[in-house]
Amino acid sequence: MKKDSKNKNLYKYLIGIDEVGRGPIAGPVAVGAFVYLKPEAKKYFHGVKESKQLTEEKREIWFSKIKKAKQDGLIDFAVSFQNEKIIDKKGISFAIKKALATSVSVFKIKPEEVMILLDGGLRAPAEYTNQKTIIKGDVKEQVIALASICAKVMRDRKMIVWSKKYTKYGFDKNKGYGTSQHYEAIRKYGLIDLHRRSFLQKSLI
Numbered sequence: 001m002k003k004d005s006k007n008k009n010l011y012k013y014l015i016g017i018d019e020v021g022r023g024p025i026a027g028p029v030a031v032g033a034f035v036y037l038k039p040e041a042k043k044y045f046h047g048v049k050e051s052k053q054l055t056e057e058k059r060e061i062w063f064s065k066i067k068k069a070k071q072d073g074l075i076d077f078a079v080s081f082q083n084e085k086i087i088d089k090k091g092i093s094f095a096i097k098k099a100l101a102t103s104v105s106v107f108k109i110k111p112e113e114v115m116i117l118l119d120g121g122l123r124a125p126a127e128y129t130n131q132k133t134i135i136k137g138d139v140k141e142q143v144i145a146l147a148s149i150c151a152k153v154m155r156d157r158k159m160i161v162w163s164k165k166y167t168k169y170g171f172d173k174n175k176g177y178g179t180s181q182h183y184e185a186i187r188k189y190g191l192i193d194l195h196r197r198s199f200l201q202k203s204l205i
Contacts, residue, residue, distance in 0.1 A: 011115040011130050013037070015104065016143030018119040019096050020051065020151040026169070026194045027159050027176035028081040029095050032151030033103035034066075034143055041074040042142065050138035050145040051152035063153040066146065077147070078106035079154045084196045091198075101125050119144050166192055 014036050021029040036042060044065075051059055069075045080102035082095035090098075104116070104124060115130045119137040137144040156175050163172035168189050174182045176194070191200070 018148035024176035031099035032147035034147040
């Protein structure tokens with residue numbers, strides 16, 4: 001058991017949380033959760049950077065390493081999604097909170113055994129009393145950086161799959177973000193189910 005220097009509470013597992021997809025105009029929001037199961041896991045990921053500092057190719061390389069570590073029982077991870085319909089109906093903050101709670105619950109670890117480190121303004125469910133929100137946590141904490149890679153890779157893969165169905169929108173290139181080419185496609189071909197209407201009302205006037 002480890003001890004957090006601030007609140008002196010004991011914990012067994014360290015979990016990192018990060019979200020991806022807050023800003024796109026199409027597709028889901030994703031929340032990644034990453035947990036070290038063995039002490040040696042940290043050394044296994046020495047030199048990792050958060051997802052925004054990595055190319056798509058390097059993210060895929062790190063993700064392969066993450067999956068191998070999971071197979072070896074060193075770590076576990078989970079990524080949960082909330083789709084554009086929930087985002088439009090309930091708001092992006094609600095969608096992120098719901099995805100976060102789902103991701104953490106996958107591990108089936110007792111809340112009292114966990115310390116959770118979260119990026120930015122994220123908060124875990126209240127039953128996780130040992131938690132810290134860290135500004136730019138994905139840069140400062142390895143476990144959050146790894147969560148960000150899991151969320152980013154899995155969300156991007158979804159957008160690539162949808163790009164094959166909706167070929168006119170370039171989702172394999174823009175991943176649902178509001179690039180000039182993406183807006184041009186919307187004006188030319190109209191909206192599809194993947195688009196977040198609440199994010200587009202003003203920008204398309």
